[in-house]
Amino acid sequence: MGKTTIIAIAGASASGKSLFASTVYQQLVAELGSDGIAILAEDAYYRDQTHLSLEQRQLTNYDHPSAFEHKLLAKHLQQLRDGKSIEMPQYSYTTHTRLAETIPVSPGRVVMVEGILLLSDPELREHFDISVFMDTPLDICLLRRMQRDLEERGRSISSITEQYQATVRPAFFEFILPSKQFADLVVTRGGQNEIAIDLIQSKIRQLLAE
Ligand SMILES: Nc1ncnc2c1ncn2[C@@H]1O[C@H](COP(=O)(O)OP(=O)(O)O)[C@@H](O)[C@H]1O
Numbered sequence: 291m292g293k294t295t296i297i298a299i300a301g302a303s304a305s306g307k308s309l310f311a312s313t314v315y316q317q318l319v320a321e322l323g324s325d326g327i328a329i330l331a332e333d334a335y336y337r338d339q340t341h342l343s344l345e346q347r348q349l350t351n352y353d354h355p356s357a358f359e360h361k362l363l364a365k366h367l368q369q370l371r372d373g374k375s376i377e378m379p380q381y382s383y384t385t386h387t388r389l390a391e392t393i394p395v396s397p398g399r400v401v402m403v404e405g406i407l408l409l410s411d412p413e414l415r416e417h418f419d420i421s422v423f424m425d426t427p428l429d430i431c432l433l434r435r436m437q438r439d440l441e442e443r444g445r446s447i448s449s450i451t452e453q454y455q456a457t458v459r460p461a462f463f464e465f466i467l468p469s470k471q472f473a474d475l476v477v478t479r480g481g482q483n484e485i486a487i488d489l490i491q492s493k494i495r496q497l498l499a500e
């Protein structure tokens with residue numbers, strides 16, 4: 291196998307990171323097959339909290355770097371680069387814990403990883419060959435997050451608004467926005483930016499052809 295390229299996709303919560311990553315992935319997989327290209331989620335590396343009660347887990351700040359096991363993510367990225375398979379954790383936003391089952395991820399020529407704090411961690415940044423920042427207006431992110439958290443993450447309007455004001459918005463200004471300077475490509479209009487999707491896909495095709 292040739293050299294591995296690791297592409298990070300960062301940005302605010304609900305800025306469209308996973309939609310962007312999966313759009314790029316699905317179109318390429320249709321052309322190239324699933325060998326050679328893999329997607330990881332930073333959210334899968336939220337710390338396991340099974341030792342805490344549900345009430346205690348609800349008090350965790352999920353927008354602070356300390357909520358993530360970035361060292362494990364860094365180790366997994368290095369293993370994929372070294373041509374080794376990894377077992378990616380799975381995470382539940384309902385119980386705020388890791389699931390017992392992991393997902394095997396085979397090494398590929400291209401690894402995409404998406405998450406809010408990827409570019410804010412200097413050690414993680416060392417692993418990225420290409421960094422993308424989704425620059426979606428924060429009010430749009432909030433609207434999308436509300437709808438998603440209500441429909442998919444079992445949250446109430448009051449818990450969404452409390453969490454947003456207590457941790458999500460402050461962390462955006464403290465950690466996420468300052469990390470934009472480390473991006474090679476800043477993407478506006480998220481998953482609807484077909485030019486940006488095309489650019490990343492062309493780069494990936496070029497890498498896979500080398
Ligand atoms: N350009 C867009 N137009 C409409 N809805 C979008 C767009 N981008 C993302 N969404 C929706 O917003 C929500 C959050 O998007 P997602 O990609 O999961 O964000 P992130 O991974 O950054 O948290 C999802 O429900 C997704 O379908």
Ligand SMILES: Nc1ccn([C@@H]2O[C@H](COP(=O)(O)O)[C@@H](O)[C@H]2O)c(=O)n1
Binds near residue numbers: 387
């Ligand atoms: N138990 C958890 C874990 C995380 N969150 C929120 O998820 C956001 C990151 O995921 P995105 O898909 O939105 O990028 C982050 O802002 C956390 O607040 C949560 O609510 N509960």
